[in-house]
Amino acid sequence: MTPKNIGEYRYYDYCRFCFSNQVEPVINLGLMPLAGEFLKNLSKKTLENEKFYPLELIFCKKCYLLQANAVINKDLIFKDYFYHSSAIKTLVDYFDENVKYIKKLYPNASKTFIVEIGCNDGSFIKSLIKNGYKALGVDPATNIVKPLIEKGLPIINAYFTQKLAKEINGKYGKVDAIYSFNTFAHIQDMHDIVRGIKLLLKKDGILAFQVHYLANLARKTQYDMIYHEHQYYYSLLTLQKFFEMHKMEIFDIKFAKLHGGSIMYYLQNKRTGKNAVSEKINKLIRKEKEQCLHKAETFAKLAKKITKQKNGLLKILNNLKQKKMKIVGYGASGRATIIMNYCGIDKKYLDYIVDDSPAKQYAFTPGTHLKIYPSLKKLHKSKPNYILLFAWSFINEIKKRNINLKNKLKFIIPLPKVKIISL
DSSP, rough: OOOOOOOOEEEEOTTTOOOOOOOEEEEEEEEETTTOBSSOOOOOHHHHHHOOEEEEEEEEEEEEEEESSEEOOOOHHHOOOOOGGGGGHHHHHHHHHHHHHHHHOOOEEEGGGEESSSOTTHHHHHHHTTTTTTEEEEEEEEEHHHHHHHHTTOEEOOOOOHHHHHHHHHOOEEEEEEEESOOOOSSHHHHHHHHHHHEEEEEEEEEEEEEOHHHHHHHTTTTTOOTTOOEOOHHHHHHHHHHTTTTTTEEEEEEGGGSSSEEEEEETTTOOSOOOOHHHHHHHHHHHHHHTTTTTHHHHHHHHHHHHHHHHHHHHHHHHHHHTTOEEEEEEEHHHHHHHHHOOOOOOOOOOOESTTTTTTTBBBBOOOOOOOOEHHHHHHHHEEEEEOGGGHHHHHHOOOGGGGTTTEEEEEOSOOOOEEOO
């Protein structure tokens, strides 16, 4: 086996939220490539330059934050980004649903200014503008947002920081609301971000951000959500403690099935916010304590479940390969990168992998080096016996896209429970 080339990273042996050194290692997935570091070719030089990094989570016994202890240079992850939210219809529809809710909060669209942190390819920004809102996006992925900026979409190609918040405030003034979808797990210095948010928000403004919900990861063994891009794994218990430091409060929450179970948090300044705190907050706090999300042993047990999940998936794959079955992967996501590398799923098991996003097609998967093809065209031509569905959380959308293949394929679902289903 060729030794892995370990890249540079910063190691933390303390909590980045409360700065306590009362942390305990709980989950270790070993050396992993960056989830989105797709290879353009398999030349000797490319393979020699491919980097791997330790992927270990530590638990803070003081503020209950589950977090990665190895942090990679953010430019390596975000400046040239493969993820395009508009490629997933479920996400686009979800953004539209959020704008409908915003209409209830801010019915006077023309006088409402909303900033989105991590706007990606502008799906949410476009929906806001279409509904008459003044909107501004912020995102560091130059390859994604530069073409949009050239077309006139209001986006700043940068990381959101306290410094940038001052610049936005100076140019546009205070904002009514700040939204962010699946980016608040990605940020190395959350204290700087929140200081910027407080500076930019009006006194009665709101912050709304969505993240994958920690309880789902723990309860459903969703280890595919653990990768270097995701530095934090949030519970309400943790977030209450964190935002208390910044004199902000969570006044409402909304759950969504997106990404295998997400949660939207709504926050305001403690003294100047106008929204009543929902009873749902205390109810969820009680539930999280019942689920022991404030205890390190919960996640130590999860580590054992992850190993069991891996063994169960490999047992199915080995049995099918012994029967000479042709298996391919569906969904070259960051989640697929983790499952494939942690379980050792490479060309021994899969002939290739397909994805619906043009940005990934004809590249190669990180670490496992399978070629990525367009889904419909390739599946119709090669007719595999089984599809290992890495994009398991988007199964309904995938069924609709591949309706013509009905009754011809079987899906292997790796999470939250390993099983085989018919299309």
